[in-house]
Amino acid sequence: MSESPSLSRAERNRLQLRADIIQAAFIEFSARGYHQTAIADIAKRLGIGHGTFYRHFENKRDILDHVIDDVSAKIMATLVAENAPSAAASLAEYREQCARIAKRLVGIFAENPAMARLMLFEATSIDQQMTDRMMNLLDWGGKLVAAYMSNGLKLGFFRADLDVEATGHAIVGMILISALRFLTHPDDKQEQQRLANAIQLLLVDGVANRTLSSTATTPSS
Amino acid sequence: MSESPSLSRAERNRLQLRADIIQAAFIEFSARGYHQTAIADIAKRLGIGHGTFYRHFENKRDILDHVIDDVSAKIMATLVAENAPSAAASLAEYREQCARIAKRLVGIFAENPAMARLMLFEATSIDQQMTDRMMNLLDWGGKLVAAYMSNGLKLGFFRADLDVEATGHAIVGMILISALRFLTHPDDKQEQQRLANAIQLLLVDGVANRTLSSTATTPSS
Amino acid sequence: MSESPSLSRAERNRLQLRADIIQAAFIEFSARGYHQTAIADIAKRLGIGHGTFYRHFENKRDILDHVIDDVSAKIMATLVAENAPSAAASLAEYREQCARIAKRLVGIFAENPAMARLMLFEATSIDQQMTDRMMNLLDWGGKLVAAYMSNGLKLGFFRADLDVEATGHAIVGMILISALRFLTHPDDKQEQQRLANAIQLLLVDGVANRTLSSTATTPSS
Amino acid sequence: MSESPSLSRAERNRLQLRADIIQAAFIEFSARGYHQTAIADIAKRLGIGHGTFYRHFENKRDILDHVIDDVSAKIMATLVAENAPSAAASLAEYREQCARIAKRLVGIFAENPAMARLMLFEATSIDQQMTDRMMNLLDWGGKLVAAYMSNGLKLGFFRADLDVEATGHAIVGMILISALRFLTHPDDKQEQQRLANAIQLLLVDGVANRTLSSTATTPSS
DNA sequence: GATGAATGAGGTTTCATTCAT
DNA sequence: AATGAATGAAACCTCATTCAT
Numbered sequence: 001m002s003e004s005p006s007l008s009r010a011e012r013n014r015l016q017l018r019a020d021i022i023q024a025a026f027i028e029f030s031a032r033g034y035h036q037t038a039i040a041d042i043a044k045r046l047g048i049g050h051g052t053f054y055r056h057f058e059n060k061r062d063i064l065d066h067v068i069d070d071v072s073a074k075i076m077a078t079l080v081a082e083n084a085p086s087a088a089a090s091l092a093e094y095r096e097q098c099a100r101i102a103k104r105l106v107g108i109f110a111e112n113p114a115m116a117r118l119m120l121f122e123a124t125s126i127d128q129q130m131t132d133r134m135m136n137l138l139d140w141g142g143k144l145v146a147a148y149m150s151n152g153l154k155l156g157f158f159r160a161d162l163d164v165e166a167t168g169h170a171i172v173g174m175i176l177i178s179a180l181r182f183l184t185h186p187d188d189k190q191e192q193q194r195l196a197n198a199i200q201l202l203l204v205d206g207v208a209n210r211t212l213s214s215t216a217t218t219p220s221s
Numbered sequence: 222m223s224e225s226p227s228l229s230r231a232e233r234n235r236l237q238l239r240a241d242i243i244q245a246a247f248i249e250f251s252a253r254g255y256h257q258t259a260i261a262d263i264a265k266r267l268g269i270g271h272g273t274f275y276r277h278f279e280n281k282r283d284i285l286d287h288v289i290d291d292v293s294a295k296i297m298a299t300l301v302a303e304n305a306p307s308a309a310a311s312l313a314e315y316r317e318q319c320a321r322i323a324k325r326l327v328g329i330f331a332e333n334p335a336m337a338r339l340m341l342f343e344a345t346s347i348d349q350q351m352t353d354r355m356m357n358l359l360d361w362g363g364k365l366v367a368a369y370m371s372n373g374l375k376l377g378f379f380r381a382d383l384d385v386e387a388t389g390h391a392i393v394g395m396i397l398i399s400a401l402r403f404l405t406h407p408d409d410k411q412e413q414q415r416l417a418n419a420i421q422l423l424l425v426d427g428v429a430n431r432t433l434s435s436t437a438t439t440p441s442s
Numbered sequence: 443m444s445e446s447p448s449l450s451r452a453e454r455n456r457l458q459l460r461a462d463i464i465q466a467a468f469i470e471f472s473a474r475g476y477h478q479t480a481i482a483d484i485a486k487r488l489g490i491g492h493g494t495f496y497r498h499f500e501n502k503r504d505i506l507d508h509v510i511d512d513v514s515a516k517i518m519a520t521l522v523a524e525n526a527p528s529a530a531a532s533l534a535e536y537r538e539q540c541a542r543i544a545k546r547l548v549g550i551f552a553e554n555p556a557m558a559r560l561m562l563f564e565a566t567s568i569d570q571q572m573t574d575r576m577m578n579l580l581d582w583g584g585k586l587v588a589a590y591m592s593n594g595l596k597l598g599f600f601r602a603d604l605d606v607e608a609t610g611h612a613i614v615g616m617i618l619i620s621a622l623r624f625l626t627h628p629d630d631k632q633e634q635q636r637l638a639n640a641i642q643l644l645l646v647d648g649v650a651n652r653t654l655s656s657t658a659t660t661p662s663s
Numbered sequence: 664m665s666e667s668p669s670l671s672r673a674e675r676n677r678l679q680l681r682a683d684i685i686q687a688a689f690i691e692f693s694a695r696g697y698h699q700t701a702i703a704d705i706a707k708r709l710g711i712g713h714g715t716f717y718r719h720f721e722n723k724r725d726i727l728d729h730v731i732d733d734v735s736a737k738i739m740a741t742l743v744a745e746n747a748p749s750a751a752a753s754l755a756e757y758r759e760q761c762a763r764i765a766k767r768l769v770g771i772f773a774e775n776p777a778m779a780r781l782m783l784f785e786a787t788s789i790d791q792q793m794t795d796r797m798m799n800l801l802d803w804g805g806k807l808v809a810a811y812m813s814n815g816l817k818l819g820f821f822r823a824d825l826d827v828e829a830t831g832h833a834i835v836g837m838i839l840i841s842a843l844r845f846l847t848h849p850d851d852k853q854e855q856q857r858l859a860n861a862i863q864l865l866l867v868d869g870v871a872n873r874t875l876s877s878t879a880t881t882p883s884s
Numbered sequence: 885g886a887t888g889a890a891t892g893a894g895g896t897t898t899c900a901t902t903c904a905t
Numbered sequence: 906a907a908t909g910a911a912t913g914a915a916a917c918c919t920c921a922t923t924c925a926t
């Protein structure tokens with residue numbers, strides 16, 4: 001009745017240790033930084049010999065790639081899940097959705113400050129390749145948001161001339177600053193809420209297609 | 222006729238060397254990164270002995286502080302100068318101003334990609350103190366934008382209920398992503414223009430007080 | 443009908459594996475050198491676990507001893523077989539024999555350059571004991587040649603005052619340089635032939651008893 | 664009144680330390696072997712920090728090259744000096760010269776057993792490039808001897824059909840074995856003498872032109 | 885004041901060997 | 906008996922910092 005009957009016990013142990021090392025590396029890297037972390041620190045945290053590390057990963061740079069793989073996957077999964085572009089049927093519904101997503105976005109980083117710290121603060125200072133990965137992730141985020149907005153565009157919620165892709169990137173910028181501010185003031189819930197609201201107002205009033213209702217636009221959170 | 226007649230020639234030389242070291246360190250740090258730069262690299266660039274470095278700065282961490290001081294001052298000066306909140310007299314003028322500033326903001330980083338790289342990619346991965354400095358700079362940026370908007374608010378260009386501070390931070394986020402995208406695609410002028418436009422549209426249409434030209438828009442958080 | 447009916451099948455397997463390990467170690471050691479070869483390389487070549495290695499040999503140094511045992515035995519066997527001191531009946535026959543042996547000696551190394559490489563280049567850099575073994579092998583070679591020459595001396599082909607043992611060593615030196623040169627220029631058949639001829643001329647004319655055919659030659663130290 | 668007035672004191676110290684490191688490395692490498700020697704061993708012998716080593720040499724492989732440079736130069740200088748092919752005027756003189764050189768050759772290694780050990784036992788097991796250097800040195804030796812013999816050939820002391828180059832290599836082989844035997848039995852002066860004599864006999868009687876003094880001996884390949 | 889030689893802490897990586905399965 | 910995961914000693918190399926000249 002084991003979870004993966006096709007894997008031998010040894011294989012499962014191996015995979016478990018691999019995962020453990022990735023997690024330990026994640027903790028160390030995000031806590032003290034990549035350069036300040038020695039392989040020995042990671043090994044010590046797990047109570048394994050540091051030679052063992054090299055049985056599972058090529059070198060220090062290699063483990064970072066895997067840590068970032070993991071974290072990227074988590075972030076992307078969360079965002080994709082939240083942004084199911086199945087759609088809103090009305091402007092009101094769209095606003096509702098927008099608020100929900102904004103809240104969720106803050107949540108992702110709120111629940112994983114270390115993750116944010118690693119990606120925003122550490123990952124860009126390793127080498128060009130890793131910096132590129134991070135930039136690609138931001139780019140992907142912008143495109144995801146753009147895809148989501150394209151839907152709204154078709155439904156007529158947005159200005160017909162809206163540049164969804166560029167706007168998507170702008171939105172990612174606001175998400176980014178939210179994450180950064182959260183990292184700096186993790187306990188100032190009020191400030192977080194204010195920022196979320198401000199972003200929401202920018203979004204809704206800025207991109208809403210006013211011709212739908214002609215004169216009035218009366219959004220509310 | 223010297224600028225500082227009170228300084229002896231030796232003293233002026235000393236200060237000049239100090240400034241040269243800071244500049245050389247800036248170039249090296251932003252080109253190859255803080256951790257990948259050796260003190261000897263900085264000294265070699267100037268053609269001085271690397272022992273000399275230690276007559277002017279405490280240690281490697283110390284010079285970074287001074288480099289960041291310098292760069293921060295430059296950025297802050299540019300932003301303050303550009304954002305002189307003396308003000309627009311009409312909405313049209315405000316829009317004009319807004320476009321000008323947006324263009325100028327991209328310009329700051331366009332002219333100093335190394336500066337942007339250093340602050341965005343490197344400075345956050347040194348230690349908590351330096352990360353805090355960067356966060357404070359962003360915070361300062363948000364507040365500057367907020368101050369600028371407060372002016373517009375008083376003049377009635379913006380919604381009366383506008384949360385200028387939060388919105389200021391959101392705007393900084395969009396500036397941030399612009400800078401990041403510029404670093405990644407420095408030659409794609411079209412994309413840069415599109416992003417600038419998208420941001421401008423968000424700003425103007427999102428924060429403009431519609432009661433000036435049409436019926437009311439009264440959002441609330 | 444097995445060769446050793448007294449050995450159980452398991453025992454035969456064990457001995458076979460032992461021999462396989464020795465052979466694999468020989469290949470690896472001679473190809474990449476003792477220090478550059480890891481136990482895992484040897485095991486991988488055989489498709490066995492590297493832990494298995496330690497069931498058959500004490501340690502890395504141990505396997506080298508066995509590899510050298512093997513190679514030494516092969517070389518000694520070849521030389522002994524070729525040099526059957528049964529003897530020549532005339533000077534002409536001796537010359538004939540001499541040419542044959544010279545050619546055969548080159549052949550040993552020509553067919554086994556890896557063997558030569560291992561013994562000449564690698565084995566002497568392990569430790570004193572292994573160096574001694576190599577030196578003993580050379581010594582043995584000199585004595586073998588000496589024994590062979592003693593026969594010729596008795597038959598009156600050589601100068602009566604010939605120091606067969608010392609001369610034997612000198613001859614081994616020439617064999618040695620032949621092997622080294624062959625390793626360096628394995629394809630220059632002409633050079634190999636010239637060297638073989640030069641050695642042969644030194645040998646025959648140098649050690650031949652000239653009183654048989656001409657006036658005396660009386661060297662002194 | 665300093666030896667090199669053009670060199671500053673610092674420069675002289677630097678060169679002296681460089682030379683000291685080379686010498687210390689030579690001692691360590693020849694005593695315990697290249698692979699068994701750590702940079703720390705070399706530094707400890709000199710009482711310097713091991714980081715200092717890296718101020719003067721790129722890496723471990725680099726210092727070996729310089730050690731071998733040094734030793735090669737010494738050997739080559741000695742051989743060239745001894746073999747001034749200015750020449751013998753008579754066969755007797757040639758024999759005399761031959762004996763002198765033979766004695767001297769043994770002497771080179773007798774005085775520097777460590778040097779011989781390093782070149783014969785260690786240097787060939789590092790990598791292909793170093794092995795090639797050693798082989799080239801042997802080749803050079805053979806050619807030097809050949810040049811020396813060419814002189815004798817012109818003077819009519821040797822058989823007209825003598826292959827001086829191949830014979831030169833053969834002679835180097837005998838020098839080689841002498842060195843090896845000396846390293847193994849450094850105190851057995853008698854054996855050394857016997858080998859030197861045997862080689863001399865091979866040389867003189869083997870290559871001497873017998874038509875000068877007696878009837879012919881005409882071997883063929 | 886400038887210099888750069890010297891230092892050694894600190895980090896990465898390899899691999900022979902052990903031992904539980 | 907075979908395996909290969911785990912281990913940690915050991916070696917290389919870098920570079921921030923000190924200090925005598």
